[in-house]
Amino acid sequence: MEVNNGSHKIRSKEVRDLNENQTLVQAYVQNSNGSLLQQYTSILVGGQTPIRGRDKSIEMTLTTFERAEKCNALFLSEAGSGKTALANELARIDTNRVYLEVDLARIASDIKDVSELSGKLKQLADEVEEAMNMVNCELVLFMDEYHQLAKISELALDGLKPILEKSGSRGLRIICATTYEEFDKYLAENQALTERFQTIKLEQLTNDTVVEIIRDFASGKIELPKDLAYYIVRITDKYFPERSQPRKSKDVVDAMIGKHNFLNRKVNQELVHEVLRDGYDVELDIEVDPFTVAKFLDTRVYSQPGATKIIEENLQNQFAGFERPNKPKGVWLFTGSTGVGKTELAKATAELLVKGDKNFIRMDMSDFSQPESLELFRSEVTRRVWERPFSILLIDEIEKACAEVIKLLLQLLDEGQLRNKFNRQISFRNVHVIMTTNAGSELYQTIDSYMNGQDGDLSSHLDVILPVLKKSLTETKDGGKVRFPPELLGRVDAIIPFAPLSKETKIKIAEKALDQIAQTVLDKHGVTIVFDNKHALTEYIVSDVAGRSTDDGGGRDVIRAVTTTVQTKVARALNRRSLRRTLRVAVKNMHRSIVNNKTQLISEAYIEVY
Secondary structure: OEEEEOOEEEEOOOOOOOOHHHHHHHHHHHHOOOOHHHHHEEEEOOOOOOOOOOHHHHHHHHHHHOOOOOOEEEEEEOOOOOHHHHHHHHHHHOOOEEEEEEOHHHHHHHOOOOHHHHHHHHHHHHHHHHHHHHHOOEEEEEEEOOHHHHHHOHHHHHOHHHHHHHHHHHOOEEEEEEEHHHHHHHHOOOHHHHOOEEEEEOOOOOHHHHHHHHHHHHOOOOOOOHHHHHHHHHHHHHHOOOOOOOHHHHHHHHHHHHHHHHHOOOOOHHHHHHHHHHHHOOOOOOOOOOOOHHHHHHHHOOOOHHHHHHHHHHHHHHHOOOOOOOOOOEEEEEEOOOOOOHHHHHHHHHHHHHOHHHHEEEEEHHHHOOHHHHHHHHHHHHHHHHHOOOOEEEEEOHHHOOHHHHHHHHHHHHHOEEEOOOOOEEEOOOOEEEEEEOOOHHHHHHHHHHHOOOOOOHHHHHHHHHHHHHHHHHOEEOOOEEOOOHHHHOOOOEEEEOOOOOHHHHHHHHHHHHHHHHHHHHHHHOOEEEEOOHHHHHHHHHHHHOOOOOOOOHHHHHHHHHHHHHHHHHHHHHHOOOOOOEEEEEEEOHHHOOOOOOOOOOOOOEEEEO
16 A cells, blocks of 8 residues: 655555654655655555565575675566565565665656656666665665566666666665566567566465465455365466466455445355456356256257267366366367358357356457458457456357468467467466358268258267368368368367258247247237248248258258248338237248249249238
8 A cells, every 4th residue: 555654655565664764764755855766766664464475585685685796686477476565575574774666657757758767767876875875774776567668768778777787886776576478578688687687586376375365465354264265266276377376366355355345245155256257257156067068058059969969078078177278168160051050059058158148259250361360360359358258259160261360279279378469368268169160061961961851960970970071171172272270170179060950940940930020029019920820831931932952051041031021021010000919920822832832943922911
């Protein structure tokens, strides 16, 4: 926290009394009106209690300060792992020195020209040296996120070099801190500057240490039992692998404190789940019976028992804990003709695993067919997964993606993460990736002929179908272009073929679409729809309007036919503002339909709404 003590700021997690040296420095700074020390520094006091798990880092820092030449430290770690907390702890225990945090962001915002920055840094160092002489005490400047200097200008970084070079003789010590990511991006190439620091990498804290840290944090605010603290650490490690401890666990505990204080929530596992659901879109209360997955999916997608069975088998492994580390939770390739239920099954799987549309991400790969679309794809997919890290990611019609996007997908599937446009790693390790393709449709025409128009469970024929399907998917087409690189197929957990739709299945789809129209009309207009001879109506829609081809568009064509032949005429009847509370829908002249006259090329049947 930050408090005002006189005219100078004091930074600390917990306010505590200043020691003798801190009091002397504070008085000196308060009286140095207009100085950079007064404008841009804050005293680090340190907390009341020791921090945990950083004994080695503390020892390395204090021994670095005693060196004759390389006596300045660079703290390197992931964001949220405790660099500032370590500086505060040094301020608490190292009473022979006074630690001042430099507000680099404020300095940068106040300068009018980049060339001024080096001069300000030199002036600040001169003021520190003068202050040390006056109060007879060594000072340490702590510069958090010091990569900000490089973001401004290389000249700004160069301004640090002479200060670091002379710090040993002056008695001044400097601690700079940044993340590995920012260091690699902005600082690593500046070897002359980097070599002036002793690099101190903050090691990853053990779970036991993180538990004690978050219990210390909760102390006096809520009672956090040890078993619940361990649960929080495990959950945050599982669902936020790209973030660091202890910050991610502390954030959850902090939110629990807020809900407990404001809403009087009981501190238990249910509160953890509520915090994760409300603040992070993590649904931990979704209960999926692994033995009823296929049964649920079969209610959403007609006549694809083979596909739903394979998904259930894959999820059995996941639910039992047989997940590949550092990979997406699942990777499936749905193959089959247009309109056989691939997208619908992806949506149904999202409803089952991640509570539906909210966490369902669809990427249409026809938008990323050109090499120049690579960065657009990277930007879009990382942004959407960052917003919804627990989701179903549908890569639709993957065969349309350019080779550059495919290579990026290989990296995603291999490592379970991608860098976004800000060079930040985005985790895909809590995502199920579903790819769909219409490629290999010629094989499905053969399958349909073999099945003789009947619904079938392709899972019993996988040993025959999959080798032929893989060969079809990886063969060279379109002037030498490979449909699917073999290495992409090698990264999927399952290739899932979708059977062609039989006529009976199409009739079921037509019936469902008609029922949805009737329900919508009743709900919105209070009008009842009556279908005269529903069987004849669906026969006409499927055979005469949607067509008899097994590779024409499947269920999508059937739904389109229902819209054009029935829904549009019902809408016209409703828009006449009739006071009638019932509308009847019938197919007329059915004896002149194609289904009843196999030799007839054009149907003379039609729909009437009255």
